Amino acid sequence: MNRILIIAPNWIGDAVMSQPLLANIKTLYPQSQIDVLASPWVAPIYRACTEVGQVIEAGLVHKKLQWGLRKQLARQLEANQYEACFVLPNSFKSALIPWLANIPFRIGYRGEMRFGLINIALDNPSKVNRPPMANHYLALSNALDHSHEMDTSHRADPKLNVSPIAKQSVSIKLQADSINEKSLYVLCPGAEYGTTKRWPTEHFADLAKKLIGNEADVRVILLGSKGDHALGEEITSLAANTSQIHNWCGDTSLDEAIALIGVSKALVSNDSGLMHIGAALKVPQVAIFGSSDPHHTPPLSDKAKVIWLNLPCSPCHKRECPLGHLKCLNDILPETVLNTIQALH
Ligand code: SF4
Structure with missing residues (x-):
């Protein structure tokens, strides 16, 4: 894997919780460049993650489809030739961009009816017995290649570095x-x-x-x-x-x-x-x-x-x-x- 894209969640806390996933991906694919597509309000979190190459800020508004903007972003991302994309939010809309950008492997939880958009899908966690958020994201790191599975059940402490x-x-x-x-x-x-x-x-x-x-x-x-x-x-x-x-x-x-x-x-x-x-x-x-x-x-x-x-x-x-x-x-x-x-x- 040379280039991997992450579609970031919309909440600051969730973005912080996703750092152990980035660290695991970097361990599994040390040569890869990991870029993040993020809203301006969570982008600073990814600028504080040493694993991230480029943070691409997108002015997408929560709960709005913004079809034109999504298509434009997809065209821009397609040029970067990402091989895999981890889609962290559960929404249908968040899975549209990597699909439109023709990224071959699109990994995420099944979320809201995303058949086809997410093509490596993990089952949604149980509402009564949910794992901690960091482990929820971390579990996605093994979905791409089961031959080098890492233990994702341990406590995963996020780490940020101040720019x-x-x-x-x-x-x-x-x-x-x-x-x-x-x-x-x-x-x-x-x-x-x-x-x-x-x-x-x-x-x-x-x-x-x-x-x-x-x-x-x-x-x-x-x-x-x-x-x-x-x-x-x-x-x-x-x-x-x-x-x-x-x-x-x-x-x-x-x-x-x-x-x-x-x-x-x-x-x-x-x-x-x-x-x-x-x-x-x-x-x-x-x-x-x-x-x-x-x-x-x-x-x-x-x-x-x-x-x-x-x-x-x-x-x-x-x-x-x-x-x-x-x-x-x-x-x-x-x-x-x-x-x-x-x-x-
Ligand atoms: S019901 Fe109890 S836990 Fe909920 S807000 Fe009131 S005091 Fe807090």
Whole structure:
């Protein structure tokens, strides 16, 4: 195999979880160039994967067919003469481009009625007994050639590397705010899924105050998307500290966010894409879980600690608490998170 294409998933966490698959493919086919077709918001993840040759950004919109754009991309990709393509999303649309690009081997899960589009198909996993996401992707690596099968049942920890350009850009930003990375904590208050994955802002504010204590050089950066900016403002205002708490939600690119997490002393996040980035960078971290199940999507790192109350009602996987009390998150106290962070060092 000389050239292999990956069709990337649409979520940051899933993209991080796909790195062990890329590593396995590289081990199986060391001479191959692995390129990735990705949306602009997950492309930075693949720029941080050493196995990837080229990241091709595609402005495809979730749930839209965009037939003309898909045909145009397929023509562009056909010229690269890929021999195999791993299609990671389960959708019918995601399998169209490699089929239109005449890539001979198109590997993926059966997904939604993709007969013919995917020609090496694995059965969809059971909904009740799903393997961890990283292993789900990893299992695809053996589908192309069974003669060199690798064990894909072990824990597969993703690994990312910060690009030198992103590192430099973050270093300039930190210097501009006189932030010493040796005493920098990153808190990520957002979670796109909904409130049942978001630890309360009051708790984040209290934790930030506790981390700062009486230490003049400690800084807390709140990191997230533009949509999390209001959460960041709320936390800064509740903590009544604007000189040592910096709301950078929406102010960094994902490449910079990766670099920033990479230099931090510790990361505290909800069950979100940034949590998986922290794990892949092997940063000391605390991951707070509410309505979701840490067994399915844990932060895969020996430096990560999960806090999950495992209440009788959890995991409920609902976006809003059906019981109205959100005890799975409200009852995780800032002291508990602080003690966990201190135990990491
Ligand atoms: S039902 Fe339980 S697990 Fe679900 S959101 Fe409410 S407190 Fe959390």
